[in-house]
Amino acid sequence: MTPIPGGERRRGKVTMRDVADRAGVGLATVSRVINGKPGVAAHLAERVRDAARALGYRHDVTASSLRRADRRTGTIALVLEDVANPFSSVLHRAVEDAARAESMLVLTGSSDENPERERELIDTFTLRRVDGLIVIPTGRTDAELAAVRRQGTHVVCADRLVELDQVDTVTADNREGTRAAVRRLLDLGHRRVAFLGDMASIWTARERHAGYLEAHAGRRIDERLVRREIRSADAAECAIHELLDGDDPPTAVFTAQNLLTIGAVRALQRRGLQDRVALIGFDDFPLADMLRPGISVVAQDPAEIGSIAARLLLGRIAGGGDRPARHVVVPTTYLARGSGEIPPRR
Amino acid sequence: MTPIPGGERRRGKVTMRDVADRAGVGLATVSRVINGKPGVAAHLAERVRDAARALGYRHDVTASSLRRADRRTGTIALVLEDVANPFSSVLHRAVEDAARAESMLVLTGSSDENPERERELIDTFTLRRVDGLIVIPTGRTDAELAAVRRQGTHVVCADRLVELDQVDTVTADNREGTRAAVRRLLDLGHRRVAFLGDMASIWTARERHAGYLEAHAGRRIDERLVRREIRSADAAECAIHELLDGDDPPTAVFTAQNLLTIGAVRALQRRGLQDRVALIGFDDFPLADMLRPGISVVAQDPAEIGSIAARLLLGRIAGGGDRPARHVVVPTTYLARGSGEIPPRR
DNA sequence: ACGTTTCCTGGAAACGTTTCCGAGAATGTA
DNA sequence: TACATTCTCGGAAACGTTTCCAGGAAACGT
Numbered sequence: 170m171t172p173i174p175g176g177e178r179r180r181g182k183v184t185m186r187d188v189a190d191r192a193g194v195g196l197a198t199v200s201r202v203i204n205g206k207p208g209v210a211a212h213l214a215e216r217v218r219d220a221a222r223a224l225g226y227r228h229d230v231t232a233s234s235l236r237r238a239d240r241r242t243g244t245i246a247l248v249l250e251d252v253a254n255p256f257s258s259v260l261h262r263a264v265e266d267a268a269r270a271e272s273m274l275v276l277t278g279s280s281d282e283n284p285e286r287e288r289e290l291i292d293t294f295t296l297r298r299v300d301g302l303i304v305i306p307t308g309r310t311d312a313e314l315a316a317v318r319r320q321g322t323h324v325v326c327a328d329r330l331v332e333l334d335q336v337d338t339v340t341a342d343n344r345e346g347t348r349a350a351v352r353r354l355l356d357l358g359h360r361r362v363a364f365l366g367d368m369a370s371i372w373t374a375r376e377r378h379a380g381y382l383e384a385h386a387g388r389r390i391d392e393r394l395v396r397r398e399i400r401s402a403d404a405a406e407c408a409i410h411e412l413l414d415g416d417d418p419p420t421a422v423f424t425a426q427n428l429l430t431i432g433a434v435r436a437l438q439r440r441g442l443q444d445r446v447a448l449i450g451f452d453d454f455p456l457a458d459m460l461r462p463g464i465s466v467v468a469q470d471p472a473e474i475g476s477i478a479a480r481l482l483l484g485r486i487a488g489g490g491d492r493p494a495r496h497v498v499v500p501t502t503y504l505a506r507g508s509g510e511i512p513p514r515r
Numbered sequence: 516m517t518p519i520p521g522g523e524r525r526r527g528k529v530t531m532r533d534v535a536d537r538a539g540v541g542l543a544t545v546s547r548v549i550n551g552k553p554g555v556a557a558h559l560a561e562r563v564r565d566a567a568r569a570l571g572y573r574h575d576v577t578a579s580s581l582r583r584a585d586r587r588t589g590t591i592a593l594v595l596e597d598v599a600n601p602f603s604s605v606l607h608r609a610v611e612d613a614a615r616a617e618s619m620l621v622l623t624g625s626s627d628e629n630p631e632r633e634r635e636l637i638d639t640f641t642l643r644r645v646d647g648l649i650v651i652p653t654g655r656t657d658a659e660l661a662a663v664r665r666q667g668t669h670v671v672c673a674d675r676l677v678e679l680d681q682v683d684t685v686t687a688d689n690r691e692g693t694r695a696a697v698r699r700l701l702d703l704g705h706r707r708v709a710f711l712g713d714m715a716s717i718w719t720a721r722e723r724h725a726g727y728l729e730a731h732a733g734r735r736i737d738e739r740l741v742r743r744e745i746r747s748a749d750a751a752e753c754a755i756h757e758l759l760d761g762d763d764p765p766t767a768v769f770t771a772q773n774l775l776t777i778g779a780v781r782a783l784q785r786r787g788l789q790d791r792v793a794l795i796g797f798d799d800f801p802l803a804d805m806l807r808p809g810i811s812v813v814a815q816d817p818a819e820i821g822s823i824a825a826r827l828l829l830g831r832i833a834g835g836g837d838r839p840a841r842h843v844v845v846p847t848t849y850l851a852r853g854s855g856e857i858p859p860r861r
Numbered sequence: 862a863c864g865t866t867t868c869c870t871g872g873a874a875a876c877g878t879t880t881c882c883g884a885g886a887a888t889g890t891a
Numbered sequence: 892t893a894c895a896t897t898c899t900c901g902g903a904a905a906c907g908t909t910t911c912c913a914g915g916a917a918a919c920g921t
Contacts, residue, residue, distance in 0.1 A: 184877060195901035200879060208899065227666075230642050231588065232581050232877035236906045242577065244622075244643075252598070253608035262599035265625060274639060276590075276620055279611060293620065296576050297590075320573070434805060456802045459780060530907060541871030546909060554869065578907035582876045 192220035246294035263475030284309040323485040329372040339497040341469040346501030347380025363394040363419035377425040405432025420513040421447035447511040465509025538566035592640035609821030630655040669831040673824040675718040685843040687815040692847030693726025709740040709765035723771040751778025766859040767793035793857040811855025
């Protein structure tokens with residue numbers, strides 16, 4: 170129950186008016202000094218700064234953005250799938266760095282791949298009058314995104330393609346990355362390459378599947394080897410067991426997502442087949458190089474994606490918001506670690 | 516004078532005044548309806564809601580918090596070490612969930628373990644008038660945190676102990692978790708247990724080291740086995756090599772942090788000693804169970820830490836901000852996976 | 862019937878800034 | 892010296908809300 174010592178007198182209540190009075194100048198002058206605007210005599214500026222320091226003045230960014238002509242709040246928002254998942258959080262970090270460089274702050278939220286939740290987040294963020302929005306869209310919110318754009322807030326989509334006016338998109342080269350990797354397996358002599366994929370509602374999942382098909386150009390694909398709509402490591406593990414238990418099992422597996430790769434590794438290890446069945450995963454994950462064998466992956470560059478998305482957004486905020494939409498594709502890299510180099514068993 | 520409000524489609528410019536005019540009521544009434552305050556006739560409320568919908572009115576939270584009596588912005592800030600590291604991002608997610616439950620938003624920033632950067636973030640956040648602050652403190656910012664508290668913003672520290680008036684802290688049980696784990700190694704018969712630790716400026720690093728010492732109660736410790744101030748996986752890898760190259764090398768290793776554990780695993784694997792030298796790490800990491808042998812760890816619960824920190828903060832924001840500081844300790848769990856169960860070589 | 866209380870309502874005054882504008886002072890030009 | 896121009900500065904009007912307050916209508920008690 171002890172009162173806070175010192176400064177309690179007027180808790181964080183010292184305003185520009187107070188500074189002006191103490192410095193013996195007008196309110197407008199204080200504003201100019203604080204904002205570093207030119208056209209105020211050096212000795213006055215000094216007096217103002219002294220007064221501000223003496224009083225412990227703290228500029229109120231909230232109030233300031235209210236009146237400010239451009240209404241900018243110096244905040245951008247980031248709608249991720251889940252701030253805790255590695256892809257999202259690395260992207261987040263890249264965005265933070267780019268934003269900091271222009272002294273902008275970042276608000277974040279996790280949509281959990283749920284369109285309803287994504288809508289809710291977008292709504293909350295725009296109510297706060299953020300200057301811009303970077304979204305990993307669930308894919309069912311095009312209308313909302315268009316509305317946001319129309320309302321004046323800048324939007325950039327990351328990781329997944331969206332085709333909207335004045336909405337930039339930056340994605341990885343999902344299709345080509347997958348095509349090249351599956352092609353490698355075929356070139357190695359594999360004839361039965363299984364595919365494990367995520368929900369087809371997700372753009373990246375569809376692209377990767379398309380890459381798988383393209384790699385087979387001409388050849389027949391046994392549909393029983395293609396498993397989509399798999400949502401977890403456990404489900405992937407089951408799927409692998411089923412595939413291997415079937416007759417004419419695959420000699421190689423392509424897993425189109427992080428967690429699915431891990432499920433596949435687990436299944437193969439359990440059966441002691443990790444050195445017999447080839448495996449390539451999409452998206453790198455920590456420690457992939459330390460498993461036996463090392464897991465070969467098609468690595469994307471989430472930091473690069475985030476960084477480009479941020480730059481596009483900040484560009485729009487700073488300057489032309491009405492430039493046409495741009496679509497940037499970030500290449501993927503194949504990392505050969507062993508599991509993808511296993512030849513077909515003969 | 517004013518043009519008819521129906522025709523103008525000004526971009527995001529429709530204000531409460533417009534709604535009031537269209538509904539034919541006063542400004543105050545609109546405010547009451549929007550904020551769901553009681554004491555407005557049902558038919559008027561309906562008219563207001565209709566008008567708002569027709570005009571596409573969007574409530575301006577920024578302006579609203581300016582005048583609002585409690586000056587609350589509905590935002591809390593989170594200063595992490597790095598939003599991209601797993602510990603931070605899992606904690607972040609827990610905070611987000613707790614915040615969302617009270618419809619609060621979360622601003623985040625990464626300090627990179629740099630006090631200057633932490634100060635900068637704290638400063639920026641308080642300028643935005645956030646309602647509260649959760650910080651993983653670098654350990655050199657007590658003065659700033661106290662100042663923030665004095666200025667009226669609520670503060671909770673996570674992961675690392677801080678002793679300040681009215682600042683709650685929630686940490687893992689670093690010392691006891693480490694003590695018990697090292698004790699296990701000793702009980703297994705190990706007599707030379709090495710310790711790899713992070714920068715001693717970090718509270719958790721000091722605590723874990725203290726736990727290591729406590730476990731040895733009575734026994735002599737060979738100081739050459741204790742390596743502190745190690746900051747990266749690479750450095751840890753080097754340290755392990757040096758230890759093993761020395762005469763009288765350790766038969767077991769305790770790594771007091773995530774990255775150091777990974778470095779140690781790498782070093783042991785490279786020498787083919789992963790089944791001869793015991794290893795226990797502090798803090799779990801993904802895939803630890805899939806390595807050969809599985810890596811035993813002292814697991815902390817970052818989600819629980821974040822969740823408790825958020826609840827403490829939200830509690831202070833909602834109610835008594837002047838309750839005395841509370842210090843919550845979250846227990847750790849030992850996960851036996853093999854590497855910690857290797858007996859000393861005889 | 863009359864005074865009191867209670868309820869609704871809308872005008873106006875904040876909130877802490879930025880920006881507009883006009884008044885002097887200072888400088889430049891003829 | 893006179894006049895136009897530029898430069899500084901402060902008062903006052905926004906910004907979009909919430910809250911205070913006072914007035915009128917309706918409900919109540921006697």
